[in-house]
Amino acid sequence: MGDNTFAKLVNASTRNLEITDGSNIAVIGGGPAGSFFSYFAIDFARIIDLNINIDIIEPKYFDKAGPTGCNHCGGIISETLVQNLSAEGIVLPSRVIRRGIESYTIHLETGSAVIETPLNEQRIASVFRGLGPKGEENSNFESFDGYLLSLCKEKGINLINARVKELERHEDGIVVKCTGVPDKKYDLVVGSVGLNPGALSLFKNINPSYIIPKTTKTHICEFYMADTDIDKYFGNSMHVFLLNLPNIKFGALIPKSNYVTMVLLGDQIDSKVVDSFLGSKEVKGCFPKNVELKTLMHCHCFPAINIEGAKSAYDDRIILIGDSATSKLYKNGIGAAYITSKAAARTAIFQGISKNDFQNHYQKICKKLETDNNIGKFIFGVTSFIQKSELLKKGLHATILDEQNKINDKRRLSSILWDTFTGSAPYSSILQRGLDPRVGASFIWNTIKQTFT
Template identity: 40%
Template sequence: MKENSNLELNDGAKIAVLGGGPAGSFFSIFALKLTRQIGKNIDLTIYENKNFSHDGPSSCNMCAGVVSESLVQMLAIEGICLKPPIVQRAIDTYCFQTIGGDVFLNSPSKQRGIATVYRGGGPVNQAASETDKEHVFERKSFDDFLLDCAEKEGAKVENVRIEDIKLNNGRPIIFSKRGQLPDADLVVGACGINSKIIKKFEELGTGYICPSTIKAYQSEIHIGEQNVSDLFGNVVYVFLINQPGVKFAAITPKGSYVTVSMLGKDITRQTVMDFLNHPEVKSKFPDSWKTPDAFCRCVPKINVGAARHPFADRIVMIGDASSARLYKDGIGSAYLTAKAAANTAILYGVGETDFHKYYYPSCRKINRDNIFGKIMFAFTGIINQTPILREALLNASRYEQKHPESGYKCSTILWDTFTGNEPYIDIFLRAFNYKLLLRILVNIFNAIFIRLKKSGDKK
């Protein structure tokens, strides 16, 4: 059975995990659990330069913080239960807001299975600095919580920035500002894609090329806990309002803030202000509310392509530094790649051939699925820019909600695409449903007919 390398982790082997985001913590939790189960011992250190309990972007892993329903369930099975104050709000509904109206989609499972979290200590507290009146909604960083879980499994956590990585006789050695760190039998690259260190992995000459990225714009807007509950509730709003240069815009409710996430070319603070002042968006905020001059914001990169060769002898790249599901459930991809890498390292070996054989299939699965994701989002883009198509699709969803027996599956297709709950290939295949396509065609003809009639009446 074994065509593996002879690079196995012996009892007491040292592992250096570079990055304590979700991928680094998940890897550490699974590797430590597994070694215990097989009666071995490893010495695992996570090197993380951020302190997730501080407020603001510098301590935050810059993300909308929506944990998919499927990941919440998988984590619960692993004994990692997400509860307040880590969970800032449980989501059960997505609303697609267009210029012509909205459609609400409820979770097919009838549970509030999606969790919204903060990846750092949370936004700089606008409430306290402005009025000092509102109590601070209790919050604990998701990343801090996962690091705690890893520590409980036996990981050491060092608050250190890794500055360099080199190869010495085929063994990776890592450096902080103070110099070389203890030798490791395996270095796990869980540094995400927003850190300069990723280029150092490329420079090792192992064939690794980091994933392609685009910039995202993320803003945290304070409206107060009561307003969040009354105006947004447990609903994530996706805006299909065709704002120039904006590919995707959504508002996610948290404790006393809402997170505005935008994707597109050259998004600036002004694009965010224009978005917040758009009538369809403004109508979601309190009547007396004025767009704040200052708010917590960041411009992180988001993974939109696969890394090449994310492994070598004694090195494995995981999470965003390797493969991530396109636009959705990046934390879920961090979980999947971390688990596959931990299983490979502990059960098979830490050689290039081991990672190629046992780890890489998990990355390949995500990468192949993303091809279908690209097609789905290309369609969504066309639909967003074409009012007749937008109307036809949302009307099909509205009709289906009134007539569940129609069997269009339009609502579940939209739900799964935007929540990241199901593989894109499954959603893509479900979209080829002749009943749904027929309904959309009928809706398109209806929309054209109404437009022609209106222009005829005007004449």
């Protein structure tokens, strides 16, 4: 296509860049971001008496066990997200929650400590994004992603089970092509395809200034265990490891119904890094004695995670949300998907669907998340530093133990760690609390005491 023809098409397509009665919206990807966008867009449209059609296009089957319904995730629904969702009228039913998390157990080479939820309430949920690993076919549980999609269907949103293969910009809309489904032209196309490189490149083809998010490799694996053993060895506690092992910034064991999900985050996690984690006495100590951990392993993968947000994640008639745009560094990615999706839906329905509309009303939300992530990088830099020093870890351990005997608002370091591990608060708030001289004083005092023990 010549430059002139392309310019004409772009000029023509900038007319009528708003959602009106009868507008068609394609949401590509039915993970949390796609569902949240659709849920809010249809509600916002109803507020201003607009009748719109939304198609969510998603190839996975979230009602099937195994890889076909898996969206590779630790499955922790943060406190903040549980609260935000319930304020939106979305209360997670018990058939979706595999376990309510009541505490965190932090493991260091110097010992372990349990940190209870700050308000002693059970508000963090562990879920499976799909139905769970193979073998879960007959369970009575429902998947988290499937549940969100069912809420969308109840609102009249159409679910198309297909994979998008091509996007084509036209004068008056964008044509979406999938195998096995007739091509269809949409007024707005929403990209909620996570970090799938092939799908992201479809958006780059029609929005060349889009720069895809930077990622690194992580690890997830599922250990199958009897629920009675999970109760005995893990309880309702998420086990977090701050060990001096190369590449690992954060390791966690998350108890669910019949599984314990292991998550390793850091820099380019590979099999060697995984083996070093599994071989540590702190990790082995969480499981029944004399059990070879690899025999409990049911499935495992090395999915990508965002470490830097996308650039220009919008154009006329195009908006990218969730992981495809920007996320929260290492934590609460589903919570970040909620934030970007709602902001994108608000912009599309109330402001318009031009590049300018998204730049003026959506971009600032992504920018705020990215600024917070930069603070997060600093906080993880500090935890990595502590991870490498036995003395500092002893001081950290002593401070946490000391704080557990105090009333809630005096458990300053514990609440900072709680929010860092759960992703329940913005990194800016964590940093602000970390700079409280009383936190530093208690940590330094406990560390000095350790030098004499």
